[in-house]
Amino acid sequence: MDGPVDMVYMYFRYHPNKPAAYVALAVFALIDIYLILRIRLQKAPAFMYKMIPLLTMETLGFVMRIVCFSTPINSGKFLVSNLFTVLPPNIVSLINYNTITHMIRLSNLETDKFYLNHKKLKILSIVCTVVPSMLQGIGGALQTVADLRPIGLNMAIAGLSAQLAVFTSFFLFLIFVTREKSIQYQVEGVRNPKKKALIRVYIALSLLTIRLIYRLVQSSTGPTGPATTNEWPLYVFDALVVAFAFLVLSTLNSCFPKKDEEIFIEIDEEKCRSSRESNVSDTLKEEPREEYKL
Template sequence: MSNSSDYFSYTPASKLPIIAAALFAVFIGVLTWQTIRFKAPKWVYILVGTALAEAVGFIIRAAIVNEASLGLFVTMTLFLLLPPNALALFNYRVIGEVVRRSRVPTTRFWLKPKFITWFFFGSDVFSFLVQSSGGGMMAMESMRDKGKHIALFGLAVQLVFFACFMAVTIVVKRNPQYRVECGPKDRDGVAAKKKLMGVIISTTALLYVRSIYRVAEFADGYGGKIYSCEWAFYVFDSLAILLCFVIYSVWFVGHHFPSRTMEDTYLMHST
């Protein structure tokens, strides 16, 4: 008999994690194909790796339904808690690349490519480490309260940096000097930029919703009303992340960042 309820404080659904794993597996294939087809930069594989991590997390969740263990539960928690940080990192890299390739002179340090890339990258790594520490500790009853507060701190930090990043993104979006390379179906650079910014803003908003849910879940505590509502996890966490992948796949942004040779040609003809 499964002892999964000892870890979840409820009996988890058996079919939903299998469906979720299958859906994320689809995006592994789609995004890999798009990245190869459009010769996108290697950092676009962040999306593929994140989808893989989500799929693995749900496969472990499906296994726990039948036979749970502390090791599996901790591993599942980390695989489903941490991967969205990589999506945030992907968004940071996209805006950093737009700023870098546009080569717009500025005295504002927060609009410099290196600051955007490394500052938000650093915040993402810090949040990742804090959340992973708290998530691991929460699986152990003796350290559950301490782990909850650590994970909450990591999520709160992430929310603050999400807000800062969104502000930077809006500034870049409104400034016509920041340009985006046209994709296969874009009418012009303006349309390309509008599409790309829509992708980044909408996915960041979804990640924000997911983080707010996680904050509420951890604040409510292990076994609380929010934690015990499995549907809330699938709606505000899994579905939010899944919608991000839908957006990334339908409005693929990898072809907006051509190789160095293509980029230099574009800049030469645009000056």
């Protein structure tokens, strides 16, 4: 009886609370079901579909966490449990970036500025998400090997620091987007959809930043620090804030046109431009007549 308990303690650095793990699993499973139903039934924008596998992975992470202390634990189970609960919150930040690029696309801006080109911003957001996540993932994997633990810890800290720098830059860009009047779009039946979408992004970014700072403190203080040797910070500053972030982002579809309405909106705007050009043309044609009468 003492053997398996000691092995669990060796990996986790504390004795995991089983009821807390089951509650977290139930919460993420319910949010996952809600997200799937909302996205599929309400025809959310394509970029929101990324959240389904991410939230499912987070849910499976807690399944593996339960498996780790319910069956004989080994490094493979522990690593999978960690990866499944660490990577989704990192990658879900891509939804924040995609929200802004989708907003810019719907605004139909005609500009050569890099920071207002939704295609280039999309590529940049992928790079800014993948690179820090890879550093954290590889760093976490290396920490399971005793000889490579210092290298893995430094890589994890580097990845977390890089992600914090990205979050800070994105926050400044959010302020610019909020003030930029040329970034505007319409959604039938929704008043000021841009403002409502940005509020959700600000909230999600704040929640993910709290979780990121916690992970940075955890890595910086090492395996004997209070953030590592106590379980409650994991649920308060990680699981809880990630659950709220997913819940907030799952309502973004109410701030954007449905997938089958985007073409209609773009066509409608094209008609408006054609109408304006036609009115200008008619005005120019009428001016000589007025001059002739005089």
